[in-house]
Amino acid sequence: MKLKIFGDNTVILNFQDKSKEKNFIIWKFEIAKSIVEQFPNICEDFILTAYEITIIFKTKIDLDLINHLNKFIRVYEKNKxxxxxxxxxxxxxFDPIYSEDILIHFKNNFNLYNIFLKKFIRCTFQVNHYGFLPGFFYLSGLPKNLHLPRKSSPSKSVEKGTLAIGESNVGVxxxxxPGGWNxxxxxxVxxxxxKNNPPxxxxxxxxxxxxxxxxxxxxSKLIDFSDSMNKFKLNSFEIIY
Known part of the structure; x- marks a missing residue:
């Protein structure tokens, strides 16, 4: 782990050395959450990227805080x-009106377009982290043969609820x-x-x-959505990391 101080109240933790480990994505989220819980009076928020955690503090960072943070991380890393x-x-x-970028990619070849959609629907994705916009999650699990390059000219307006592909990532x-994904x-949903906590x-x-x-x-659902989110939950599973 590498620790970098950014400005007066921000710490960037780089865990690239652990990024290839199984369940690293989950571990990264859980340790970030635990750091905020460990320092509840002085932690403002955290931001996750591919292998970094940015911790934003309410107060100015000093050596004592850095020492406490390093000690907490060392102990956390040892425990399952x-x-x-x-x-x-x-x-x-997946009506063409909402998947026009895929049609354009395949030059209006509906056969290739339909094959692509069938392969996509068979995929199982995993939530990695949030970014770009509040609530915008990045999903991994897209096979390499379904990767699509970002659009050369981003769209000026992408509707709320749009499912899109940007290279190896999928998101809603x-x-x-504005957005440059396909x-x-x-x-x-x-x-x-x-208004919720967490949002x-x-x-x-x-x-x-x-x-x-x-x-x-x-x-119909866009006009009148009253479903509980539990309707879309299949099951829960246990992970040891």
């Missing part, structure tokens, strides 16, 4: 943990915004609500499968 994660099955409309836009479908439904390590719904069902 057991946690629970969830599997989800999420409805998505939690709000309407649109493959749209869901009505709200994964992010800033994100999914956590790193959760598994997701997508299934196809009609455009009529999508439009």
């Amino acid at each position: 943990k057991k946690i629970i994660r969830s599997s989800w099955k999420i409805p998505v409309c 836009y939690p709000q309407t915004s 649109k493959i479908g749209k869901t009505y 709200p994964f992010f609500d800033k 994100n439904v999914l956590v790193p390590g959760d598994k997701i499968n997508f299934f196809s719904i009609s455009i009529d069902e999508l439009e």
Whole structure:
């Protein structure tokens, strides 16, 4: 682990040396959460990237805090943990109106387009981390033959609920915004609500499968969504890391 102080109140923890270990994504999220719990009066928030954790403190960082942080991390790394994660099955409309970027990629060849969608729907994805926008989760698990390059010219407006592919990553836009990923479908399921605590439904390590719904069902649910999120949860599973 490498520790870097950034400004007066931010610490960046680099765990690239552990990034190839099994369940590293889950371990990274859990240790970040534990650091905030260990220093509740002075920790503001944390941000996760591929192999780094950025910890934002409310107060100015001093040597005593760094020593305590290093000690906590060393102890945490030695102990095995057991946690629970969830599997989800999420409805998505793959109608061409919501997956036009895939059609464009295949130059309107519907045969290649349909083959791509069938392979995509068979995939199981894992939540890695959040970024880009509040509530925007990055999913891994996309086979290499389904990777798509980011668009050369980003869209000025991508609708909330849009499922998209950016190179090896998959994600759902939690709000309407500009975006450079390839649109493959749209869901009505709200994964992010800033009024909730925590605001994100999914956590790193959760598994997701997508299934196809009609455009009529999508439009109906967009008008009147009253389902509990538990409706989309398949089961829970235990992980030791």
